[in-house]
Amino acid sequence: MPASANIPAIAQAHVSERAKKTLDLVEEFVEKECIPADPTYLKQIGEGAQQRWNAHPPIIEELKTKAQKLGLWNMFLPKNHFSQGAGFSNLEYGLMAEILGKSRVASEATNNAAPDTGNMEVLAKYANEAQKKAWLTPLLEGKIRSAFLMTEPNVASSDATNIQLNIRREGDEYVLTGQKWWSSGAGDPRCKLYLVMGKSDPHNPDPYRQQSVIIVPADTPGITVHRMMHVFGYDDAPHGHGHISFKNVRVPVSNLVLGEGRGFEIIQGRLGPGRIHHAMRAIGSAEKALEWLITRINDERKTTFGKPLSSHGVILEWLARSRIEIDAARLLVLNAAIKMDQGDARSALKEIAEAKVFVPTVTLAVIDRAIQAFGAAGVSQDTPLANMWANARTLRIVDGPDEVHLQQLAKRENKARKDELMTKLRWQAERADQLLLANGFAAKAKM
Numbered sequence: 001m002p003a004s005a006n007i008p009a010i011a012q013a014h015v016s017e018r019a020k021k022t023l024d025l026v027e028e029f030v031e032k033e034c035i036p037a038d039p040t041y042l043k044q045i046g047e048g049a050q051q052r053w054n055a056h057p058p059i060i061e062e063l064k065t066k067a068q069k070l071g072l073w074n075m076f077l078p079k080n081h082f083s084q085g086a087g088f089s090n091l092e093y094g095l096m097a098e099i100l101g102k103s104r105v106a107s108e109a110t111n112n113a114a115p116d117t118g119n120m121e122v123l124a125k126y127a128n129e130a131q132k133k134a135w136l137t138p139l140l141e142g143k144i145r146s147a148f149l150m151t152e153p154n155v156a157s158s159d160a161t162n163i164q165l166n167i168r169r170e171g172d173e174y175v176l177t178g179q180k181w182w183s184s185g186a187g188d189p190r191c192k193l194y195l196v197m198g199k200s201d202p203h204n205p206d207p208y209r210q211q212s213v214i215i216v217p218a219d220t221p222g223i224t225v226h227r228m229m230h231v232f233g234y235d236d237a238p239h240g241h242g243h244i245s246f247k248n249v250r251v252p253v254s255n256l257v258l259g260e261g262r263g264f265e266i267i268q269g270r271l272g273p274g275r276i277h278h279a280m281r282a283i284g285s286a287e288k289a290l291e292w293l294i295t296r297i298n299d300e301r302k303t304t305f306g307k308p309l310s311s312h313g314v315i316l317e318w319l320a321r322s323r324i325e326i327d328a329a330r331l332l333v334l335n336a337a338i339k340m341d342q343g344d345a346r347s348a349l350k351e352i353a354e355a356k357v358f359v360p361t362v363t364l365a366v367i368d369r370a371i372q373a374f375g376a377a378g379v380s381q382d383t384p385l386a387n388m389w390a391n392a393r394t395l396r397i398v399d400g401p402d403e404v405h406l407q408q409l410a411k412r413e414n415k416a417r418k419d420e421l422m423t424k425l426r427w428q429a430e431r432a433d434q435l436l437l438a439n440g441f442a443a444k445a446k447m
């Protein structure tokens, strides 16, 4: 059954015919071209640091050419806000992102890969014409790659007011000094652009006006890439997660994005759609894990106690629970995407937070069951499951850890509802007492 026939009922009416056709094309491209290319991509990255950090796997460029011919390019830029993309809504691209999430190479092959997607959105939304020409155009064309540098090793970066990297103005230049780590994408030899968040006005009484975001070409003197961080032992080459220092790094003042003190505004604008993309790709990887689970439990060469695993009740329960959880998670994300399409990221804060927290938990549970079904092979290099689990685990930390989203969600829910609910429950208790008395019973103690 094509992907367009599987769109959940509540989302159907919001998806155009053009998007449905593209969705089916994405599915065909991912299933027939990208997933079979994944092992070649890994081989072309090669062995050893020298090779892996200089790799530009030819298979990616072949796939990019094919994707462009099919019109599968830059689908992520939401049509409500940008003219440079393929003209889809957040919901429509969300459905496509799920399918892209089933393959290692598919997002990059269609120019929908993080962190470039978020960075392109920042540039499309906030950059001036000269900045767009210099950086957005080559990114949209898939000619260069980029990184977003916010997190720092010496402060708790989930509270972005803690960011320390210093940005000071000297004449016509800004001078940057400080350290960043977990700068995803900085390892790629094609990464030419860093969007750096730092403090340009550290003494501003408003803690949300101290930060700025600035464009820094990756080859600017004073930048040192010290090392690449590993994720559960995976180096994620050639993409990588850089630990980078800035020592008196000078860039022209024209590299400032939007204006001094507008850094918070920029990061908030960046993260809404990105969270939907991450979540839908994660659901794609959960679906992929479920495919692996189903193949393993039906493998007749590998029976236990005389039966295939699919005949054991406990295993069938894993399959059923996985199906329910994935479907529930998808509905949550698609609901957030629809809400964003009807307003903007701010109007969908609750729904985005719900999806951001729930989806990785579900994805991890499903991948874990698939790993278990494979036994020792599940934790090895012979299936993609171990790597998929490692990636999914980072989603509980990246773009703000679970606890931050839970806290904000709970605070908003509490603030919005407490007065109304206290009043309602008090009124209901009084009314209940009246009814008890009217019917000859003793009244209960009031709230």
Ligand SMILES: Cc1cc2nc3c(=O)[nH]c(=O)nc-3n(C[C@H](O)[C@H](O)[C@H](O)COP(=O)(O)OP(=O)(O)OC[C@H]3O[C@@H](n4cnc5c(N)ncnc54)[C@H](O)[C@@H]3O)c2cc1C
Pocket: 115, 147, 148, 149, 150, 151, 152, 155, 156, 157, 158, 159, 181, 182, 183, 184, 185, 231, 241, 394, 397, 398, 399, 400, 401, 403, 404, 407
């Ligand atoms: C694979 C990967 C890729 C990444 N890519 C990028 C990137 O491209 N650019 C970038 O800038 N950063 C990136 N990061 C960094 C990521 O965004 C941060 O790690 C994240 O924001 C958390 O910041 P921290 O690591 O400083 O943790 P801390 O801020 O030190 O928090 C540590 C822990 O404290 C707890 N905590 C925090 N706040 C609260 C609270 N309010 N209540 C209760 N508990 C709380 C949480 O459990 C949290 O995990 C990446 C990280 C990973 C793992």
